[in-house]
Amino acid sequence: MLAVAVGPALAATIAAAATDELQRPALVTALGALGFGLLAGIGEEPGWRGTLLGPWIDRYGPSGASLRVGAVWALWHLPLYFASGTYQADRGLGWFAASLVELPALSILLTWAYERSGWLLAAPLLAHALGNAAGEILPGRGTAADVAQLAAIVAAALVVSRRLRAPQAGGRPA
DSSP states (O other): OOOHHHHHHEEEHHHHHHTSSOOOOOHHHHHHHHHHHHHHHHHHHHIIIIIHHHHHHHHHHHHHHHHHHHHHHHHHHGGGSSSSTSSSHHHHHHHHHHHHHHEEEEEEHHHHHHTTTSOOOOHHHHHHHHHHHHHSSSOSSHHHHHHHHHHHHHHHHHHHHHOOOOOOEEEEEO
């Protein structure tokens, strides 16, 4: 399951290393990015989907709640646009406006994976982590890398939502 979602990003890393686009060994880069991605997912998803989403679903419905969580998620990342060396700072402050559209849309996808898994937080956490790892692994910034990162998130969400199912999945967390 993990190999299906991570495989393309790992292959891109190895190819980039072979063409000297990366200065670090490909495997170290990939493992470090996966570790970072997992830590970021663990650090954020319990708050976004685990805590904030439930009460907002009751009030705004799944789509409205997801869009609101995504907006808060984008604002959460705003300080990183001013922190040298971060993915966000590398993209530039102009990309913050794009994140106000991108992260609410991704929030809908991660909420879908969360629901499809029977409300197992592991589903959006893994998809979030793999998306972050793809963003770190893929060389360069811009449209091609962003599309590849989005593809990794979509693939991860599809894979984990189908493979992770809570036994006798019931209602969502409150």
